[in-house]
Amino acid sequence: MLEIADLSVSYGKHRAVDNVALTVAQSEIVVILGANGSGKTSLLKAIGGIQPAASGARIMLAGADLSRLRAHAIVEAGLALVPEGRGIFGELTVRENLMLGAYAKRARAGEAENLDRVLTLFPRLGERLAQAARTMSGGEQQMVAIGRALMSAPDILLLDEPSLGLSPLMCGELFGALTRIRQAGIGVLLVEQNAKRSLAIADRGYLLENGRIVGQGAAASLQKDPAVQRAYLGVAQSAV
Amino acid sequence: MFVEALLTGITLGGMYALVAMGLTLQYGVARIMNLSYGEILVAAAFAVFWLFTVAGFNPLIGMAMVAPAALVINWVIYRILLLPLVRRAKTRDALEVDSILATFGLLFVVQGVMLVLFGGAYYSYSFLAIPVDVFGVTIAANRLLALAFAAVIGLALYIGLTRTRAGTALRAVAVDPVSAQLVAIDVRAAAAIAFALGGGLVAAGGVLVSMFLTFNANIGVVFTMKALIVVIMGGVGNMLGALVAGLILGLTETFVATWIDPGLTLAATYSIFLIILLVRPQGLFGRGGR
Ligand SMILES: Nc1ncnc2c1ncn2[C@@H]1O[C@H](COP(=O)(O)OP(=O)(O)OP(=O)(O)O)[C@@H](O)[C@H]1O
Numbered sequence: 001m002l003e004i005a006d007l008s009v010s011y012g013k014h015r016a017v018d019n020v021a022l023t024v025a026q027s028e029i030v031v032i033l034g035a036n037g038s039g040k041t042s043l044l045k046a047i048g049g050i051q052p053a054a055s056g057a058r059i060m061l062a063g064a065d066l067s068r069l070r071a072h073a074i075v076e077a078g079l080a081l082v083p084e085g086r087g088i089f090g091e092l093t094v095r096e097n098l099m100l101g102a103y104a105k106r107a108r109a110g111e112a113e114n115l116d117r118v119l120t121l122f123p124r125l126g127e128r129l130a131q132a133a134r135t136m137s138g139g140e141q142q143m144v145a146i147g148r149a150l151m152s153a154p155d156i157l158l159l160d161e162p163s164l165g166l167s168p169l170m171c172g173e174l175f176g177a178l179t180r181i182r183q184a185g186i187g188v189l190l191v192e193q194n195a196k197r198s199l200a201i202a203d204r205g206y207l208l209e210n211g212r213i214v215g216q217g218a219a220a221s222l223q224k225d226p227a228v229q230r231a232y233l234g235v236a237q238s239a240v
Numbered sequence: 241m242f243v244e245a246l247l248t249g250i251t252l253g254g255m256y257a258l259v260a261m262g263l264t265l266q267y268g269v270a271r272i273m274n275l276s277y278g279e280i281l282v283a284a285a286f287a288v289f290w291l292f293t294v295a296g297f298n299p300l301i302g303m304a305m306v307a308p309a310a311l312v313i314n315w316v317i318y319r320i321l322l323l324p325l326v327r328r329a330k331t332r333d334a335l336e337v338d339s340i341l342a343t344f345g346l347l348f349v350v351q352g353v354m355l356v357l358f359g360g361a362y363y364s365y366s367f368l369a370i371p372v373d374v375f376g377v378t379i380a381a382n383r384l385l386a387l388a389f390a391a392v393i394g395l396a397l398y399i400g401l402t403r404t405r406a407g408t409a410l411r412a413v414a415v416d417p418v419s420a421q422l423v424a425i426d427v428r429a430a431a432a433i434a435f436a437l438g439g440g441l442v443a444a445g446g447v448l449v450s451m452f453l454t455f456n457a458n459i460g461v462v463f464t465m466k467a468l469i470v471v472i473m474g475g476v477g478n479m480l481g482a483l484v485a486g487l488i489l490g491l492t493e494t495f496v497a498t499w500i501d502p503g504l505t506l507a508a509t510y511s512i513f514l515i516i517l518l519v520r521p522q523g524l525f526g527r528g529g530r
């Protein structure tokens with residue numbers, strides 16, 4: 001279980017994330033919806049340790065405090081981040097990317113099974129193991145990024161707009177993979193602009209506006225919420 | 241005549257390649273532009289000279305002592321002198337500038353110590369100066385030995401970097417240090433290791449060079465320059481690029497010195513450098529990768 005409280009991120013005077021609190025349990029998909037610039041990326045980066053958070057933040061994973069750890073140690077503690085823009089090693093092959101995913105000590109023992117699981121989840125990667133990652137299609141690169149994160153045997157997986165730039169077909173494949181990742185017991189924290197699709201697979205959701213959580217609830221009830229429909233689902237207001 | 245120049249050029253080029261591999265590790269992985277790089281080479285040459293002529297250790301045994309010592313010393317230099325700069329630097333570009341200044345200072349410290357100990361005179365020693373017949377030309381055994389060692393060390397490094405997880409992790413830091421953290425790589429520790437490895441390599445290069453070239457306390461900067469040229473020609477962070485560019489440089493210098501004029505070697509070096517940069521600004525093999 002990932003528990004976050006009082007998490008803030010500032011760039012100079014600009015407060016991009018403001019006192020955010022949220023939780024993600026195992027076997028659960030939680031989606032964060034927010035407009036451009038609402039602080040979604042900053043929030044995920046701060047949790048992953050690649051963007052400093054303001055002091056006083058609480059980031060707990062299974063009872064361990066992650067807030068003071070450096071990014072590499074956070075992965076070691078069981079939290080993996082697939083960043084905005086994927087962050088794969090383009091010059092390296094798919095196989096090398098996946099092998100580096102299991103660089104964490106926690107991932108070494110189960111490496112072979114994890115690789116099997118990733119290649120079952122994304123069979124296309126198995127056909128392209130020797131290919132340089134940057135020569136893959138956008139959707140395939142996203143699979144490399146998620147596969148690499150799964151290779152670290154995470155308890156919690158964070159994903160920053162994985163569907164960005166993907167075709168509807170590829171999107172469907174990706175979200176299908178996320179539900180299977182949930183089945184494996186992993187907690188998924190998903191940042192998305194594609195509200196319709198993400199709410200359809202998520203268990204719960206949070207609404208982020210100007211760095212603040214302004215709403216939360218079960219995915220099914222968020223889907224029906226008129227404010228959410230207006231802001232994120234593009235449903236026209238009906239004249240009453 | 242041609243075969244002789246070819247062998248000499250390949251030997252020299254092999255030294256350049258080996259030395260450049262170390263620099264490309266330090267710069268590519270640790271983002272330290274090490275201006276004192278050649279001083280480590282000269283210090284290793286002096287160390288092995290002293291071990292051989294005073295203490296009576298064969299230069300190969302000397303290398304087995306000097307290279308690991310250089311590795312440790314460079315690790316300590318990174319932790320003490322450079323890590324504060326790494327902590328302070330906001331971006332990798334800022335670190336590059338800071339590291340140039342810091343290692344420029346280090347250059348004078350190391351050089352000063354060597355000048356005090358050995359003065360400015362040229363040194364050499366005679367080790368395996370036995371003529372050997374290769375394809376009808378005679379070449380000193382020490383050159384062949386140096387070439388063989390450079391080849392073995394370079395190959396071991398290449399295999400280590402491309403075929404092992406730890407080596408792949410170092411390359412990952414070179415191509416994307418932010419993402420490297422996301423796969424649990426401690427980037428600072430990796431940088432310290434790469435810097436130390438580079439120091440060990442250049443020290444090994446210094447020992448090999450000292451077997452067949454004369455050296456003095458001031459020539460470090462020449463090797464730094466040439467290593468830099470080879471690194472840029474081959475593509476930053478690229479081991480195969482360093483090998484090819486090193487050989488090109490060694491062969492060019494030797495051919496120009498043999499058939500045109502020894503005074504023109506430096507001009508030839510820079511001409512090739514400029515031509516490659518004009519045609520392929522990213523270097524022969526581009527950035528990163530292998
Ligand atoms: N490195 C930075 N320096 C200064 N300001 C930043 C930086 N990164 C983000 N910001 C600002 O912080 C705010 C939140 O940015 P962030 O990238 O977290 O938003 P986002 O919700 O991920 O947006 P998008 O949907 O476009 O990806 C924005 O106003 C942005 O301009």
Ligand SMILES: [Mg+2]
Binds near residue numbers: 040084
């Ligand atoms: Mg974003």
